[in-house]
Amino acid sequence: MMLLEADRLSITFGGVxxxxxxxxxxxSGQVFSIIGPNGSGKTTLLNLVSGLYTPQDGAIHxxxxxxxxxxxxxxxxxxxxxxxxxxxIFSRMSVLQNVMVGRHRHERTGIFAxxxxxxxxxxxxxxxxxxxxxxxxxxxxxxAAARPAGSLAYGALKRLEIARALASEPRLLxxxxxxxxxxxxETQEIDQAIRSLVKExxxxxxxEHDMRLVMNISDRVxxxxxxxxxxxxxxHEVRANAEVIEAYLGVHGSREAAHALD
Amino acid sequence: xxxxALSVTRLLPVVAVAALVLILPLFFPSAYYYRVGALVxxxxxxxxxxxxxxGFAGQVSLGHAGFLGIGAxxxxxxxxxxGAPSWLCLFAGAILSGIVAFAVGRPILKLKGHYLAVATLxxxxxxxxxxxxxxxxxxxxxxxxxxxLKLFGWRVHGSDVWxxxxxxxxxxxxxxxxxxxxxxxxxxxxxxxxxxxAARVLGIDVARKKLVVFIISAVYASVAGSYLALFNGLVTPxxxxxxxxxxxxxxxxxxxxxxxxxxxxxxxxxxxLPQALTVFHDYEQALLGLIVMVFMIFLRQGIVPSLAGVFxxxxx
Numbered sequence: 070m071m072l073l074e075a076d077r078l079s080i081t082f083g084g085v086x087x088x089x090x091x092x093x094x095x096x097s098g099q100v101f102s103i104i105g106p107n108g109s110g111k112t113t114l115l116n117l118v119s120g121l122y123t124p125q126d127g128a129i130h131x132x133x134x135x136x137x138x139x140x141x142x143x144x145x146x147x148x149x150x151x152x153x154x155x156x157x158i159f160s161r162m163s164v165l166q167n168v169m170v171g172r173h174r175h176e177r178t179g180i181f182a183x184x185x186x187x188x189x190x191x192x193x194x195x196x197x198x199x200x201x202x203x204x205x206x207x208x209x210x211x212x213a214a215a216r217p218a219g220s221l222a223y224g225a226l227k228r229l230e231i232a233r234a235l236a237s238e239p240r241l242l243x244x245x246x247x248x249x250x251x252x253x254x255e256t257q258e259i260d261q262a263i264r265s266l267v268k269e270x271x272x273x274x275x276x277e278h279d280m281r282l283v284m285n286i287s288d289r290v291x292x293x294x295x296x297x298x299x300x301x302x303x304x305h306e307v308r309a310n311a312e313v314i315e316a317y318l319g320v321h322g323s324r325e326a327a328h329a330l331d
Numbered sequence: 332x333x334x335x336a337l338s339v340t341r342l343l344p345v346v347a348v349a350a351l352v353l354i355l356p357l358f359f360p361s362a363y364y365y366r367v368g369a370l371v372x373x374x375x376x377x378x379x380x381x382x383x384x385x386g387f388a389g390q391v392s393l394g395h396a397g398f399l400g401i402g403a404x405x406x407x408x409x410x411x412x413x414g415a416p417s418w419l420c421l422f423a424g425a426i427l428s429g430i431v432a433f434a435v436g437r438p439i440l441k442l443k444g445h446y447l448a449v450a451t452l453x454x455x456x457x458x459x460x461x462x463x464x465x466x467x468x469x470x471x472x473x474x475x476x477x478x479x480l481k482l483f484g485w486r487v488h489g490s491d492v493w494x495x496x497x498x499x500x501x502x503x504x505x506x507x508x509x510x511x512x513x514x515x516x517x518x519x520x521x522x523x524x525x526x527x528x529a530a531r532v533l534g535i536d537v538a539r540k541k542l543v544v545f546i547i548s549a550v551y552a553s554v555a556g557s558y559l560a561l562f563n564g565l566v567t568p569x570x571x572x573x574x575x576x577x578x579x580x581x582x583x584x585x586x587x588x589x590x591x592x593x594x595x596x597x598x599x600x601x602x603x604l605p606q607a608l609t610v611f612h613d614y615e616q617a618l619l620g621l622i623v624m625v626f627m628i629f630l631r632q633g634i635v636p637s638l639a640g641v642f643x644x645x646x647x
């Protein structure tokens with residue numbers, strides 16, 4: 070079954086067609102990577118799919134339902150979550166509280182109960198806390214739970230965003246350059262984290278420049294160039310595609326990709 | 332940490348503040364001190380509400396004295412023009428403030444930063460102008476007398492009585508604010524402060540949460556306004572004016588954005604200082620400004636968070 074289908078999406082910013090008729094079809098349980106040169110529209114495509122932008126043309130379907138133009142919070146309630154290339158951390162809150170916010174869509178208390186700290190709120194807080202700690206454990210950040218989020222190192226913040234998205238129990242998780250700026254050890258940790266998500270049945274859409282990570286982990290690779298689909302296929306097919314090599318991978322990139330597959 | 336220990340740490344500040352309110356009068360040499368104490372507590376109530384909006388949710392309001400005005404005139408106009416009991420008018424004023432906050436907040440809370448500040452500023456001015464111009468109802472710029480509050484046939488008056496009423500209400504408002512922050516709604520509000528985009532992606536209805544906290548903060552201000560009017564026995568449109576709004580914001584920032592205890596400290600400093608500085612006659616205002624500037628230069632996160640940071644540093 071196709072969990073996410075984007076059909077001929079287009080959006081224009083100041084006369085520039087940032088996305089120009091790109092289509093995606095992501096099957097349940099896949100790791101689906103989107104690659105492409107800088108400015109090819111990868112993040113814009115994620116912003117369209119997660120509801121931050123509304124496409125001027127085209128349609129988006131999530132699990133068979135048409136969700137074009139729905140707000141991010143409405144998509145979140147349908148099981149879509151994402152992380153950000155430029156981190157969006159709640160830096161004034163603790164690490165644990167950040168992840169607790171991720172539980173928001175599962176929390177069931179009203180404003181009057183919240184003001185009066187009704188027993189239901191205490192129970193809710195305890196459940197939220199337990200689930201948040203479990204999500205932190207999955208990315209190896211339990212030790213840091215009580216620290217202010219702003220004090221974490223860059224790689225840890227990347228994993229904190231993943232934990233926060235996981236806490237919302239998404240069906241579909243969009244990761245925008247989770248390994249950008251990470252050292253090889255941190256990249257390895259993110260690779261592990263993604264693999265464990267997939268095992269639990271979460272479908273992952275990955276935007277990433279690290280070819281080694283992409284080629285290692287993906288079921289399908291979608292290549293974007295100037296807002297259009299250039300190619301799509303398995304990592305092997307994409308690596309062998311002459312157009313892709315010319316547009317993006319280049320000699321160095323294709324060698325790295327080849328190395329990753331050998 | 333188990334759950335019981337958690338709820339004890341949560342209630343600790345409430346107990347400490349309640350004890351402070353109870354013990355302080357032992358050191359009051361005259362009724363005048365009760366009067367200043369009552370004023371501090373009434374303003375602190377409004378400041379706690381505004382701090383929920385500004386310090387936690389990160390949304391500024393430069394028109395919050397407008398809600399003070401609605402609460403104050405509710406307990407003035409209701410009894411005088413309609414013969415309604417004051418306590419009922421206090422509740423009616425709070426509900427009216429909530430409705431006005433809903434109606435005003437829906438369009439303007441979409442705005443951000445300076446734009447929101449100017450829009451709320453406009454709202455505050457609007458309330459002050461209506462209160463000044465509708466002289467048949469409000470007595471115009473000279474204001475109007477406010478009949479004393481009557482509860483069960485007992486006429487509530489005197490600085491000491493109002494000190495206790497204001498104290499009890501403040502502790503209640505303080506508790507509700509702490510409760511709110513340790514709840515799903517409170518976490519959502521703090522998340523909105525740092526990243527609206529991340530909050531939305533996690534399923535938080537940002538517009539709705541902002542509206543909720545705006546309404547709550549309006550109700551806090553309205554109750555404080557009613558108390559002020561009943562306590563003073565007089566109300567003028569100045570209460571709802573621009574300077575009133577700025578004073579509330581200054582109390583929030585001085586005490587510490589996002590610090591509920593700071594709300595009490597900020598209100599105390601800005602109510603007590605002008606009284607203490609009257610000995611300097613013509614230089615009173617200048618000195619007040621200077622002291623506030625010095626506070627903000629050396630304790631730039633506000634008094635309570637900055638000092639808490641210093642103490643935490645010492646412990647290490």
